[in-house]
Amino acid sequence: xxxxxxxxxxxxxxxxxxxxxxxxxxxxxxxxxxxxxxxxxxxxxxxxxxxxxxxxxxxxxxxxxxxxxxxxxxxxxxxxxxxxxxxxxxxxxxxxxxxxxxxxxxxxxxxxxxxxxxxxxxxxxxxxxxxxxxxxxxxxxxxxxxxxxxxxxxxxxxxxxxxxxxxxxxxxxxxxxxxxxxxxxxxxxxxxxxxxxxxxxxxxxxxxxxxxxxxxxxxxxxxxxxxxxxxxxxxxxxxxxxxxxxxxxxxxxxxxxxxxxxxxxxxxxxxxxxxxxxxxxxxxxxxxxxxxxxxxxxxxxxxxxxxxxxxxxxxxxxxxxxxxxxxxxxxxxxxxxxxxxxxxxxxxxxxxxxxxxxxxxxxxxxxxxxxxxxxxxxxxxxxxxxxxxxxxxxxxxxxxxxxx
Ligand code: NAP
Ligand code: MG
Numbered sequence: 227x228x229x230x231x232x233x234x235x236x237x238x239x240x241x242x243x244x245x246x247x248x249x250x251x252x253x254x255x256x257x258x259x260x261x262x263x264x265x266x267x268x269x270x271x272x273x274x275x276x277x278x279x280x281x282x283x284x285x286x287x288x289x290x291x292x293x294x295x296x297x298x299x300x301x302x303x304x305x306x307x308x309x310x311x312x313x314x315x316x317x318x319x320x321x322x323x324x325x326x327x328x329x330x331x332x333x334x335x336x337x338x339x340x341x342x343x344x345x346x347x348x349x350x351x352x353x354x355x356x357x358x359x360x361x362x363x364x365x366x367x368x369x370x371x372x373x374x375x376x377x378x379x380x381x382x383x384x385x386x387x388x389x390x391x392x393x394x395x396x397x398x399x400x401x402x403x404x405x406x407x408x409x410x411x412x413x414x415x416x417x418x419x420x421x422x423x424x425x426x427x428x429x430x431x432x433x434x435x436x437x438x439x440x441x442x443x444x445x446x447x448x449x450x451x452x453x454x455x456x457x458x459x460x461x462x463x464x465x466x467x468x469x470x471x472x473x474x475x476x477x478x479x480x481x482x483x484x485x486x487x488x489x490x491x492x493x494x495x496x497x498x499x500x501x502x503x504x505x506x507x508x509x510x511x512x513x514x515x516x517x518x519x520x521x522x523x524x525x526x527x528x529x530x531x532x533x534x535x536x537x538x539x540x541x542x543x544x545x546x547x548x549x550x551x552x553x554x555x556x557x558x559x560x561x562x563x564x565x566x567x568x569x570x571x572x573x574x575x576x577x578x579x580x581x582x583x584x585x586x587x588x589x590x591x592x593x594x595x596x597x598x599x600x601x602x603x604x605x606x607x608x609x610x611x612x613x614x615x616x617x618x619x620x621x622x623x624x625x626x627x628x629x630x
Contacts, residue, residue: 241299352487358497512550529553
């Protein structure tokens with residue numbers, strides 16, 4: 227066959243450990259035989275980050291701003307042990323944090339559903355996508371211990387005027403915490419959520435606890451309502467999807483009873499907690515995709531899981547591993563579908579769809595990696611454990627039939 231053409235390059239961000247190995251195999255086995263891949267390559271592996279004093283991460287983020295679509299492999303966020311292991315010049319910040327700061331984006335996590343792996347919540351038939359606001363609140367809070375005495379919240383405006391409010395008059399030991407957020411960050415979060423809901427045609431639910439936190443959470447509610455009314459209401463009506471605001475406890479109850487097919491926008495802490503709950507309930511972290519969307523509609527696709535270190539150590543000892551490449555494959559397919567859509571290349575978009583279809587059908591027919599075998603229950607199909615490469619080859623042979 228003639229290979230599928232691309233016009234604009236994808237920003238390709240390579241990564242670390244087992245996912246770096248899978249990255250190359252996915253390209254060799256599933257993409258390059260079918261697509262004349264155009265990518266601008268950035269090596270975000272820890273060795274190269276160290277060599278460039280992390281400049282490569284910033285460059286890849288800037289390239290994403292330029293081209294609009296990126297695909298990223300999982301990367302190591304260094305800790306003390308990694309600094310030693312890789313003999314690093316310093317403890318670099320998380321690449322995802324750097325990229326997110328440049329794109330001012332929101333992360334959306336969506337599960338990949340296959341027939342045979344049932345969510346722990348039997349009513350869930352469609353994906354529940356979680357959007358987490360990734361700025362402020364308790365993640366940037368100032369907290370401390372208090373003893374007998376008064377804790378106050380003091381705000382000084384630019385002219386030096388002070389407003390002071392008593393937090394608590396302590397009789398004995400206790401604790402205090404002050405947190406913040408900015409209207410600008412909340413507005414960006416709102417726009418990313420509304421844009422993404424329109425993109426994937428899912429209703430958007432947003433939840434806070436504004437009945438208790440009238441000013442703080444009330445501000446989130448008000449900003450979302452304003453952005454919706456002024457910029458998105460008509461588009462939502464045209465797309466036939468709804469925006470609903472409700473309390474966090476109400477939305478938790480509704481989510482559990484729902485059949486899925488919802489985009490749930492969460493404040494920072496709620497998103498941290500709920501995304502792990504939802505990911506676990508759908509079965510496996512290895513089947514969870516993640517996309518960073520900027521308020522201007524720039525997309526960076528990746529898997530939600532990490533570099534799968536334990537498998538990598540087995541791999542370098544020469545052992546076969548059965549690491550699940552599905553979320554990384556879907557990062558590639560998501561990026562190619564988006565690139566195809568933006569550049570008007572229907573063949574490329576269709577290839578992304580076919581790659582996803584071939585991957586899902588491979589699992590549904592009983593061929594899968596080890597992590598899924600214990601979860602898979604389908605009448606008449608006995609799950610068979612393949613190693614990573616065999617699994618990728620099984621997907622490729624389905625793709626070959628489609629493109630024969
Ligand atoms: P992890 O790489 O997600 O792996 C945790 C465990 O989950 C694995 O040991 C494995 O369990 C299972 N698992 C995860 N993905 C799998 C897959 N694709 N196939 C099969 N099993 C899978 O998390 P971690 O061990 O906490 O972190 C490792 C490194 O990844 C760290 O250096 C961290 O900084 C980095 N990280 C990067 C990102 C990112 O780039 N977005 C996100 C998270 C973590 P078994 O060992 O039981 O098989
Ligand atoms: Mg968490």
